[in-house]
Amino acid sequence: MSKNICFIDGLEGVLKYREVDIKELVELPYDAVSYLLIRGELPGEQELAEYSARLHAERGINREVLDIIRMCNFNIDAMEALRTVICFISQFDPDLNDSSPEGNMRKAIRLIAIVPTIVATYYRMANGKEPLPPDPSLSHGANFLHMIKGSKPDPLDAEVMEKDFILSAEHELNASTFSSRVTASTMSDLYSAVVSGLCTLKGPLHGGARAEVMTMLNEVASPENAEKFVLGKIAQKEKIMGFGHRVYKTYDPRGAIFKQLAKKLAESRGDMHWYATAEAIENVVIRELVEKRGKPIYPNVDFYSGVIYKYMEIPPQLATSIFAIGRISGWIAHCFDQYDRKKIIRPRAFMLDEC
Ligand SMILES: CC(C)(COP(=O)(O)OP(=O)(O)OC[C@H]1O[C@@H](n2cnc3c(N)ncnc32)[C@H](O)[C@@H]1OP(=O)(O)O)[C@@H](O)C(=O)NCCC(=O)NCCS
Known part of the structure; x- marks a missing residue:
């Protein structure tokens, strides 16, 4: 991948994903930002339409996944359920061990698409409500709100949710992205790398x-x-x-x-x-x-x-998992970069003193 995934100037307060300033990125749909992160370039109109259609087609969950979510503890943070379900579904992905760029891209699209549905389904079940199927006519943000609230969201709420996902999508070598990269550096599969990211994101000094x-x-x-x-x-x-x-x-x-x-x-x-x-x-x-x-x-x-x-009356139990819905595109962009490097990350113990 030619362009840097992320640029941060911590003194000037500048953030760019692949050379595009965050102030411009928040005006785009999440799908376009996700495409930019994992493919390296902003999509054209046709490319965005195709990418969104592929994401929308992969949003649904089947009966087995519903059963797994039903067995979760409904008194805990949604991140626990999300981690459990991602571990479970990886076994059934036909591309699990296809580490070709095409196989990895298919897994990436499935993961980005399905995470909001898992979180929303868990949330509705935890609140004694029937889960709702995703609405393919809605954007990433609007669809998520629709699935948790059960009605078409107010346009401002939908816009804010979309921007939230974009603002959360990528941030260089933060702790969870580093975790994902370490897992990918062993040439382990993309699901495992995403689970590493989830486990690290949930801590209170990071996404928590x-x-x-x-x-x-x-x-x-x-x-x-x-x-x-x-x-x-x-x-x-x-x-x-x-x-x-x-x-x-x-x-x-x-x-x-x-x-x-x-x-x-x-x-x-x-x-x-x-x-x-x-x-x-x-x-x-x-x-x-x-x-x-x-x-x-x-x-x-x-x-x-x-x-x-x-x-927006979103409870704290969903806050970190909403972060994860956005951040998954960033994790995947870093994993793809790491797979290209084919080199294990293995720091020495004395480097911990620098952390
Ligand atoms: C994000 C964070 C982990 C960065 O940590 P860090 O770079 O290791 O910075 P440190 O914890 O070493 O803090 C440096 C100094 O600032 C102070 N500080 C840092 N964050 C602070 C905060 N949120 N409130 C009060 N003081 C804070 C520390 O007490 C320390 O003071 P000292 O030099 O007198 O001991 C830290 O700022 C933090 O814990 N923030 C709260 C949790 C949070 O919001 N996390 C989300 C991050 S996006």
């Missing part, structure tokens, strides 16, 4: 931070409590979820877009409560950590996305 942000918003409850809450966390030397980043030492560009989307949702609902609570937390964090202590701790991708889920 989104759910923690939602819990924190509930705890803070209103803008007036933000000051006391943040000062308490700092005094206890505890991390404030949704803030800070290993690479960004300025505002995370994804966090800035999520903030705009959160404001738009709040205004559209005529209810600024959660947005104002989040902004109050942000203001105290920036005053205390950035301005007074000189630490570059700004909202990251997980902070205002947590606010969005409050408005």
Whole structure:
């Protein structure tokens, strides 16, 4: 693959997937961004139509998968069910051990297409509702909302969901992508590499931070409590979820877009409560950590996305799996790159001190 999968300038707050700025990418459909990531170039109109049609055709799940989901524990995070089901379905993929570029592309399309359906089906069953089949006329974001809510989504909600998937799709060698790459570097199959990514994403210092942000918003409850809450966390030397980043030492560009989307949702609902609570937390964090202590701790991708889920009435149990729905295209892009390299990743133990 010729172009770099991802470029981040952590000091200037720049993020590009394959040389296209994230501000341009969020205006595209998720399918186009997914195509860009796994194939290396933006699709033309015809290519996008064909790619979307292939994704839409692979969205459905069969009776066996429904039975497996039915056997899951419905009191836990959807990530557990997602990991279990991906492990289960890999055995039945006719291309499981076809590691040719064509075989890998067929698996990639099946995986990207089916993950939202697994998450939505689990969610509906966990809430005592009949699972809904995917709607091939809807975009990736709109279809997911339709499958969890049971009705055609409001256009703004669908737009926000689509942008969420795009903003979550890729971020260079973050922990879960690194995991996926390590698995792919052994020439293990794509399902195994995706499961590695899922297992790593769920931790609270990575994708799990989104759910923690939602819990924190509930705890803070209103803008007036933000000051006391943040000062308490700092005094206890505890991390404030949704803030800070290993690479960004300025505002995370994804966090800035999520903030705009959160404001738009709040205004559209005529209810600024959660947005104002989040902004109050942000203001105290920036005053205390950035301005007074000189630490570059700004909202990251997980902070205002947590606010969005409050408005869209998406529960914390789904937050990390929504991240996974977006990120799977990035994992796969990295796995393809790793397969081309045909070289195992094997760091030495002393390198852990650098992490
Ligand atoms: C993302 C994260 C893991 C990056 O970690 P890191 O690069 O290893 O940075 P460190 O944990 O070494 O933190 C560096 C300093 O900033 C402080 N810091 C970092 N994130 C902080 C946060 N969210 N709240 C308060 N202080 C924070 C640390 O306490 C540390 O201070 P010190 O130098 O006085 O000890 C970290 O910022 C974090 O845990 N954030 C909260 C979880 C989160 O939102 N994760 C999603 C990431 S996209």
